[in-house]
Amino acid sequence: MSIITSVRRCYHCGKVLQDKDPQKEGYIDPSALVAVRTNQMILCQECYEELHPNATPAVADVSDEFLSMLRDAKKEGATIVYLVDLISFECSFNKDVLDLITDLPIVIIASKWDLMPKEVEAEHTKEYVAHRFRAEGFKKAKATDVVLLNYNSSADVTLASGMIKKKHNGKNVFVIGAKGAGKSAFLNSFIRQFKNTSNRGIMIGAYKNTSLEVWQIPLDDHSYIYDTPGTGVKNSFLGKPNPPKEILVTSKIVSRKQVVALNGSLFIGGIARIDPIRLSSEKKRTSFTCYFAPKVALKSITPKNDMTALFQKYIKNKALKPYVDWFKCQNDADVFDFELEEDGPRDLGIAGVGWVSFEGKKGDIYRVYVPKNIGTYASRAKIIIKKKEGKKK
Ligand SMILES: Nc1nc2c(ncn2[C@@H]2O[C@H](COP(=O)(O)OP(=O)(O)OP(=O)(O)O)[C@@H](O)[C@H]2O)c(=O)[nH]1
Ligand SMILES: [Mg+2]
Structure with missing residues (x-):
């Protein structure tokens, strides 16, 4: 007779789980291994980190x-x-x-x-x-x-x-x-x-x-x-091994306008996406002024049933430049909702790429998709376009 015991393995990569050596494959913290029942699906630490999205936008690193x-x-x-x-x-x-x-x-x-x-x-x-x-x-x-x-x-x-x-x-x-x-x-x-x-x-x-x-x-x-040597830019596109050349700003930025309907999306190349998901204005759309390098393709998408599949299709077909091979699907993304706390001109930005500016209303919500570990932010507007002719640079 033999006693047969099922060996616990990572649900994602299939490696045998072990809690002794963090440097070896299949490592999992002992407390995590104890906490879950034998029939529960469990991930090794490496897969957990790879698959788990960040709860807050990625921050800069320093030595x-x-x-x-x-x-x-x-x-x-x-x-x-x-x-x-x-x-x-x-x-x-x-x-x-x-x-x-x-x-x-x-x-x-x-x-x-x-x-x-x-x-x-x-x-x-x-x-x-x-x-x-x-x-x-x-x-x-x-x-x-x-x-x-x-x-x-x-x-x-x-x-x-x-x-x-x-x-x-x-x-x-x-x-x-x-x-x-x-x-x-x-x-x-x-x-x-x-x-x-x-x-x-x-x-x-x-x-x-x-x-x-x-x-x-x-x-x-x-x-x-x-x-002094620069502080880390791991959370920026510019800190990636081969940043897409289309994002590099080498001459004066020229702004571009894109109008996006509620529940539609602004696709920023194949590297990011911004969706207005709650708008209080009667028009139910947002006019974005976009500040990116000229080769970053922008596309306003009218609301569709399956926006995720559509974005994925654009990425897979390399339909919009730039794209990067480490951002292939929604699982590779960090996704954040930014709810505006005041009225006025606002920006949403993506680390190392650029930003969009728009007239914000308190309570409006914008959903931002960025590749995992790339920073994103919301702020008051960096540039205010004056109605009357203002002082020019
Ligand atoms: N157009 C323009 N380019 C600039 C300006 N300042 C820096 N650059 C360019 O930005 C790039 C980076 O500049 P560096 O001075 O090497 O940056 P750094 O902060 O010393 O970088 P590290 O030493 O890696 O931390 C270079 O290609 C510069 O030519 C500026 O005022 N205008
Ligand atoms: Mg330097």
Whole structure:
């Protein structure tokens, strides 16, 4: 006689489950294995992570070494130059970074000003950036702390350099921001205008007790300005191994209009989708002003019975550019409902790609589909289109 016992396996990949070694296949936390009955379907940790959607939009990642550098900055009361890419920075913040620096003096540089659409208005944009920083914990951030920067404009660079010199008060300055935000481009322009009044030179090397490669430029005999490695962009399309080239904004964005009916959808290439699912306006449709690179195809879909199957068909047939091979079906998506809490111009954005702007009404709900682990956000509008002719850039 033999005793036959059914071996518990992952319902998705079929691997035999084990709770001893997280590095080996089929691993599952022991508590999860105990908690479920023998006949219940269960997933190994790897499949659970692969299949399980995020409960909140994905956030930016950061290394421990970077945090240890910022602990130094905090200790010495250094000044932070926080550099953000105006086209897409809303999902680039990291809570551990913010916890260390929100009380330090700050200069905010918003780069790629030259790539913003022509209808953009400088004062509104500065206030928008300051508002986003206040929301992230920089309670005192003001529009006057923000410099809009085109790194090719020597006037913009002079303005930013002047603000840094005025604020840093003899202490070190750390230039931080997401990968690709434009930190090095700014510091290269800074160096072109730079007069070294100290008896020290510009150096490149590992920051104290870390492997972080930093540039250090002497501001005076006691302080440096550091160009630091970018914080993680794993939650952005730009952080993926081969980001689709169509998303890259290389010239001034030109806005496009798309009207989408209630329960219809705006397909953004084969990489995202936005559906108005509750609208209070009588017209029961939303007019989106869309800010993406010109090769990102946009398509307004009238409501259909099976929107999921339709979106899947578009993705499978590669009908709209861009598309990525890691977003094949609805199971690969994170899906969020954004319910508006106030009336007024609002944005919905996708990390590393762009955003749509529209007139929001309190209580309206928009459903956003993005590939799993790509950030998405809702905010007040980055660009307000004035009825009367406003100040042009
Ligand atoms: N059009 C435009 N392009 C910019 C601007 N600033 C930076 N760039 C471009 O953005 C890209 C990334 O800039 P970098 O300066 O390397 O970014 P970074 O923040 O140093 O990136 P990491 O070192 O990887 O963290 C480069 O191709 C720059 O030429 C700007 O103001 N306008
Ligand atoms: Mg750099």
